[in-house]
Amino acid sequence: MKIAILGYGKMGKIIEKIATDRKHEIVLKIDVTNQDELTTENLQKADVAIEFSTPGTVLDHIDACFKAKVPVIVGTTGWYGHLQRLKDECEQNGTTMLYASNFSVGVNIFFHINKMLAKLMNNYPYYDVQVEEIHHTQKLDSPSGTAITIAEGIVDELDNKKEWVNILSTDGTEGLADTIKADQLLIESFRIENVPGTHTVVYDSEVDSIEFKHTAHNRNGFALGAVLAAEWVQGKKGFYSAKDMFNFSL
Ligand SMILES: NC(=O)c1ccc[n+]([C@@H]2O[C@H](COP(=O)([O-])OP(=O)(O)OC[C@H]3O[C@@H](n4cnc5c(N)ncnc54)[C@H](O)[C@@H]3O)[C@@H](O)[C@H]2O)c1
CATH class of the missing domain: 3.40.50.720 (NAD(P)-binding Rossmann-like Domain)
Known part of the structure; x- marks a missing residue:
């Protein structure tokens, strides 16, 4: 070719x-x-x-x-x-x-299971969900396209989330997370030197947390x-x- x-x-x-x-x-x-x-x-x-x-x-x-x-x-x-x-x-x-x-193949497997997990979590509404992404400091867009796909997968499947909102940690947005409405899905973006891409979905309740994470090594x-x-x-x-x-x- x-x-x-x-x-x-x-x-x-x-x-x-x-x-x-x-x-x-x-x-x-x-x-x-x-x-x-x-x-x-x-x-x-x-x-x-x-x-x-x-x-x-x-x-x-x-x-x-x-x-x-x-x-x-x-x-x-x-x-x-x-x-x-x-x-x-x-x-x-x-x-x-x-x-x-x-x-990446691994992330596309992650996308697929993320949707299945979100659908399952409709049965357990006492868990709240959040997405976190970490990339190198040269990355121009935020949130990452990968985080958007993950968030849209959750919004499509989880009945109590209607839209996603993003907070970029370097913007100095301390306390902004508290302004997120219950039906909004928070994506927190972090920019750290030399990180090719890490994405985590966290379902958190009063008694425990479930973390689902993909880490690109290169x-x-x-x-x-x-x-x-x-x-x-x-x-x-x-x-x-x-x-x-x-x-x-x-
Ligand atoms: N979809 C994926 O799997 C995936 C994976 C990694 C990166 N990305 C995305 O790919 C893009 C590139 O990532 P990267 O890490 O290679 O970035 P990079 O900054 O290393 O490379 C971008 C290149 O584009 C060049 N460029 C700028 N303006 C141009 C123009 N007018 N014409 C031609 N080239 C021009 C720059 O000089 C640079 O060499 C980013 O948007 C990143 O988010 C996607």
């Missing part, structure tokens, strides 16, 4: 290594220094593009891939307010896009998942998420 890498930062570099190990060829690498090379002609040299850049650049990159009719795998987070528009455009134009807030799992997604979309048309690729069932 011929791959274009859009955003050649921490993730782009690991994706290059994993894709090359899996015998794929990198035909285009775009970063801030060579944005002028992001042309339809150059993109069309690739069978698929893999996008890990920034929330401020991802939409332009997706539009460029749609224009070139090159399938695009999107790992960048922080753009989900535009999801419906992109889904519509993708389907109307007959192009292909797959996105994931988190491409970024390799995200990069492998993105390359697997690029392989999976070959020959497919339409708008997909990681859920379609993993398709967990018991």
Whole structure:
């Protein structure tokens, strides 16, 4: 497979290594220094593009891939307010896009069990639930896309939570947690040097706590998942998420 890498930062570099190990060829690498090379002609040299850049650049990159009719795998987070528009455009134009807030297999298993657990906890309303996420200090968006997917999974399944709200600890929001309403799900975000990504769901009652936690040890799992997604979309048309690729069932 011929791959274009859009955003050649921490993730782009690991994706290059994993894709090359899996015998794929990198035909285009775009970063801030060579944005002028992001042309339809150059993109069309690739069978698929893999996008890990920034929330401020991802939409332009997706539009460029749609224009070139090159399938695009999107790992960048922080753009989900535009999801419906992109889904519509993708389907109307007959192009292909797959996105994931988190491409790691372990996190996608976590997403699945998180929903099952939330459904079960409807029977035990004396537990209150909260989500906590920790990432490195360079992360631009908050809460993480992964935390949003976890929170939306809980809001979808747990009858007494209607929406999520976020508190970023570095904003100096001491005491703000006390203002959260009973039907709001709190996501607490922490930014700590060198943490690739830790997500915890806590159900707390007066007598005990249940903690459900995923810890990424490095970024390799995200990069492998993105390359697997690029392989999976070959020959497919339409708008997909990681859920379609993993398709967990018991
Ligand atoms: N979905 C997942 O599994 C997953 C996993 C890890 C990270 N992420 C997300 O992926 C994104 C990138 O993460 P990262 O750790 O590689 O960040 P990074 O900061 O290391 O890399 C981002 C790169 O984008 C480049 N860039 C900025 N503007 C650009 C432009 N106009 N054109 C091309 N490139 C440009 C930067 O120079 C940088 O090299 C973030 O949004 C992060 O949250 C998603």
